[in-house]
Amino acid sequence: xxxxxxxxxxxxxxxxxxxxxxxxxxxxxxxxxxxxxxxxxxxxxxxxxxxxxxxxxxxxxxxxxxxxxxxxxxxxxxxxxxxxxxxxxxxxxxxxxxxxxxxxxxxxxxxxxxxxxxxxxxxxxxxxxxxxxxxxxxxxxxxxxxxxxxxxxxxxxxxxxxxxxxxxxxxxxxxxxxxxxxxxxxxxxxxxxxxxxxxxxxxxxxxxxxxxxxxxxxxxxxxxxxxxxxxx
Amino acid sequence: xxxxxxxxxxxxxxxxxxxxxxxxxxxxxxxxxxxxxxxxxxxxxxxxxxxxxxxxxxxxxxxxxxxxxxxxxxxxxxxxxxxxxxxxxxxxxxxxxxxxxxxxxxxxxxxxxxxxxxxxxxxxxxxxxxxxxxxxxxxxxxxxxxxxxxxxxxxxxxxxxxxxxxxxxxxxxxxxxxxxxxxxxxxxxxxxxxxxxxxxxxxxxxxxxxxxxxxxxxxxxxxxxxxxxxxxxxxxxxxxxxxxxxxxxxxxxxxxxxxxxxxxxxxxxxxxxxxxxxxxxxxxxxxxxxxxxxxxxxxxxxxxxxxxxxxxxxxxxxxxxxxxxxxxxxxxxxxxxxxxxxxxxxxx
Numbered sequence: 001x002x003x004x005x006x007x008x009x010x011x012x013x014x015x016x017x018x019x020x021x022x023x024x025x026x027x028x029x030x031x032x033x034x035x036x037x038x039x040x041x042x043x044x045x046x047x048x049x050x051x052x053x054x055x056x057x058x059x060x061x062x063x064x065x066x067x068x069x070x071x072x073x074x075x076x077x078x079x080x081x082x083x084x085x086x087x088x089x090x091x092x093x094x095x096x097x098x099x100x101x102x103x104x105x106x107x108x109x110x111x112x113x114x115x116x117x118x119x120x121x122x123x124x125x126x127x128x129x130x131x132x133x134x135x136x137x138x139x140x141x142x143x144x145x146x147x148x149x150x151x152x153x154x155x156x157x158x159x160x161x162x163x164x165x166x167x168x169x170x171x172x173x174x175x176x177x178x179x180x181x182x183x184x185x186x187x188x189x190x191x192x193x194x195x196x197x198x199x200x201x202x203x204x205x206x207x208x209x210x211x212x213x214x215x216x217x218x219x220x221x222x223x224x225x226x227x228x229x230x231x232x
Numbered sequence: 233x234x235x236x237x238x239x240x241x242x243x244x245x246x247x248x249x250x251x252x253x254x255x256x257x258x259x260x261x262x263x264x265x266x267x268x269x270x271x272x273x274x275x276x277x278x279x280x281x282x283x284x285x286x287x288x289x290x291x292x293x294x295x296x297x298x299x300x301x302x303x304x305x306x307x308x309x310x311x312x313x314x315x316x317x318x319x320x321x322x323x324x325x326x327x328x329x330x331x332x333x334x335x336x337x338x339x340x341x342x343x344x345x346x347x348x349x350x351x352x353x354x355x356x357x358x359x360x361x362x363x364x365x366x367x368x369x370x371x372x373x374x375x376x377x378x379x380x381x382x383x384x385x386x387x388x389x390x391x392x393x394x395x396x397x398x399x400x401x402x403x404x405x406x407x408x409x410x411x412x413x414x415x416x417x418x419x420x421x422x423x424x425x426x427x428x429x430x431x432x433x434x435x436x437x438x439x440x441x442x443x444x445x446x447x448x449x450x451x452x453x454x455x456x457x458x459x460x461x462x463x464x465x466x467x468x469x470x471x472x473x474x475x476x477x478x479x480x481x482x483x484x485x486x487x488x489x490x491x492x493x494x495x496x497x498x499x500x501x502x503x504x505x506x507x508x509x510x511x512x513x514x515x516x517x518x519x520x521x522x523x524x525x526x527x528x529x530x531x532x533x534x535x536x537x538x539x540x541x542x543x544x545x546x547x548x549x550x551x552x553x554x555x556x557x558x559x560x561x562x563x564x565x566x567x568x569x570x571x572x573x574x575x576x577x578x579x580x
Contacts (some may be wrong), residue, residue, distance in 0.1 A: 015409075016489070017488075019491060020521075021459045028454065069521055069522075080355065148247060148248045213247060213348060214247040
């Protein structure tokens with residue numbers, strides 16, 4: 001249960017998500033430093049190899065720890081996690097040692113990116129400028145959610161930010177690269193979606209038959225590389 | 233709608249993969265126990281009933297969960313009892329008349345290649361089960377190797393079906409974001425009756441009822457991870473209880489979390505079910521879970537009641553009758569068959 005003050009909340013804080021999970025919050029905003037600390041904490045917990053922990057789910061600024069209460073009860077888990085949070089805080093750098101960079105070839109515009117022209121118009125930029133800006137930096141993978149392998153990428157240049165479509169598409173093709181407000185992301189599989197579609201990658205982002213099914217993993221970085229055609 | 237489900241797909245939530253799995257875990261665990269399966273064996277989850285299955289091999293089966301008319305070769309059988317069926321036998325589930333989802337376990341479990349460690353079907357992402365879809369008429373399902381010691385005519389001691397009834401009280405633990413809500417908002421949740429809307433599914437139950445007030449008027453948080461039973465409150469102030477097919481992350485504040493032991497009843501709560509909430513401590517919730525794990529134990533399996541022995545044409549036949557008096561079993565040389573009962577007078 002969370003304490004009742006909001007404005008004076010201090011971090012880190014541990015809150016409960018029912019009888020089988022504890023959430024460790026390291027902040028309340030989207031912040032690359034906080035996100036680094038989350039992934040640093042993931043490593044610390046993995047190394048600690050605590051028997052009761054079943055699964056870790058890192059997000060922007062919090063880490064959900066699923067545990068088996070029949071192995072360790074709440075009080076014991078809470079204390080153990082507090083100690084590890086302190087330990088992790090002391091050794092966390094501001095940047096992960098070496099974020100893995102995943103390069104994604106992207107065909108921008110045309111049928112592959114049906115919203116590119118209207119986004120350029122919205123931004124008062126040429127189509128080429130939008131492509132250069134979008135593919136000009138490496139994006140941090142803050143977390144993966146929404147659908148298997150769907151990365152939430154941060155750091156989009158504000159000049160090419162744009163609200164979601166008023167009416168979401170019933171089906172967005174797999175590999176579509178989209179923009180929503182100041183986020184960019186890639187749809188690993190065909191699904192309904194409301195993001196502005198600017199391009200499409202032939203890369204298979206999520207493959208259930210693989211041992212590491214997601215090409216993009218939390219804590220890595222993504223670089224978009226413009227290509228002429230999706231054929232490889 | 234019939235789906236292949238086990239206890240769920242764990243270990244891949246950080247990659248956006250939904251856990252899914254049976255929404256009534258009690259019914260799944262009971263069914264697997266009755267046929268001698270591991271607790272994570274895959275079963276069929278039958279929503280609203282209306283299913284017919286022909287078995288091409290002799291096998292032990294059990295049906296649990298939602299109540300409906302059940303027959304094997306037109307002979308009535310009971311919910312929550314294991315039966316031996318012949319090769320060629322037909323199992324029929326009528327339309328459900330209490331609850332939502334029935335579970336069918338077969339000795340050896342359903343043999344489909346697991347995807348990311350589970351056979352559970354997640355329709356939204358097309359993962360698991362049979363090609364990530366619901367069963368269709370004509371599907372053939374292969375079964376795993378049944379354990380040798382499987383007995384028929386078993387039931388779980390003190391077993392009461394999960395069936396929801398029209399009003400249920402659900403125990404919750406407040407948090408993780410209960411501090412986003414005003415005192416009156418939390419009072420609304422704890423003192424009102426909510427109704428399950430027809431916009432509910434395996435992903436979650438949408439509830440109609442009094443609006444839950446947030447402190448700031450906002451209900452959005454920076455998206456973070458959710459769990460089975462998270463009660464999130466979106467901008468309209470109406471709570472949504474997340475269930476098995478939930479997405480891994482969400483951007484609405486979560487006022488409370490359902491006690492794990494009460495989740496199965498939500499899996500049986502159809503549209504119109506009235507729900508009230510009572511807050512318990514996390515320690516109480518964990519204690520309930522410990523009690524639950526004692527219940528689902530093979531040592532609590534008992535044989536069907538009131539056995540009598542007969543000799544027919546030189547064969548020893550043992551007949552047992554279920555509590556309801558309308559279904560019975562006859563055992564011949566260790567194989568047990570359902571038989572129909574026309575008139576039954578309890579002994580004593």
